[in-house]
Amino acid sequence: MADRVYPSSKPAANGATAAAAGGGANPSFPANKAQLYNATRPVYRPQPSRRRHKRGCCCCCFLWTTFIVITVVILAAIAGVIFYFLYRPEQPNFAVNSLHLSQFNVSSTTLTSKLNISVSARNPNKKLTYFYDPITISTFSGDIPVGTGSFPAFEHGTKNTTTLKTTISTSKQTLDAGDISKLKSKKTLPLTLKLETKVKVKVGGLKTKKVGIRVTCDGIHVNVPGGKSPSKATTSNVDCKVDLRIKIWKWTL
Structure with missing residues (x-):
């Protein structure tokens, strides 16, 4: 009687056999949850x-x-x-030629004064012409205002000296008791002149915009007149300083 051979294990399923035949390249079916999650998960790319x-x-x-x-x-x-x-631009020069104090009356509360003044302006430039607006002039004794006046507008040509004359005055100007006391106690007044205006410069066919200018003249001394004759001031040592007044937005330099 022939011997029968019994297999030692059950035959593998068709899917397992196919997988074995393919060398294990494809996953078994159905896929587990991890495989499904990895298959549908988007690839992260850094932004x-x-x-x-x-x-x-x-x-x-x-x-x-x-x-x-x-x-x-x-x-x-x-x-x-x-x-x-x-x-070779140069700034204009100013000088006080003469100053006569013809009236100076100080009461208990007010001041009345009158001064005749002559100022010269010199343009040292050969190719620059200055155009001045009307010039306001104020006179101070220390910090006490003693009169105001003005010069008309004018054109200042090259290498030219222009003489400006005007009357500076104030009528019954009210002052405080301290200022009245200071003025009454002085027989010789130290005076300061301040001139303010705007000027533009012409160079060839070009003109600049207007720029503010201030001239301050210190060193003036005049005797207080005792009668009707005016007193002549000493102007030999007067120093006039010219400053540009450039305005930038809200500030003036």
Whole structure:
């Protein structure tokens, strides 16, 4: 009787046999939850940071702005140097020729005064012409105002000296007791003149914008007149200083 051979294990299923035949490349079916989750999960790709992008834009704008400002400053400096060597600009000069105090009455509360003054303005430039607006002139003894007046507008030509004459006065100006006491106690008055106006400059066919100018003249001394004859001031040591009054927004320099 022939011997029968019994297999040692059950035959593998068709799917397992196919998987074995394929070398294990494909997963068994049905797939487990982990395999399904990994198959449908999107691939993560890092996005560029918006903060870094904004920082880069800010830095770039700052660098370009700084470069433009520096370039403008350098060009302005070069233009200024060229202008200076071509035209050699000098500021105008002012001097007090004479001052006569013809009236000076101080009461218990008020002041009445009258001064006749002559001022010369000199333009030392060969190629620059000045155009002055009307000039206001004020007189002070210390910090006490003792009179006001004005000069008319005028054109100041090249290498020219112009003489300006006017009357400075005040009528029954009210002062406090301290100022009245100071004025009554003095026989010789120290005076300061302040001239303020605006001026523009003509260079060839070009004219600049108007710029404020202030002239301050110190060192004037005059005797208080005792009678009807006016007193002549001493003006030999008068020093007149010219300052530009440049206004930037709300500030005046």
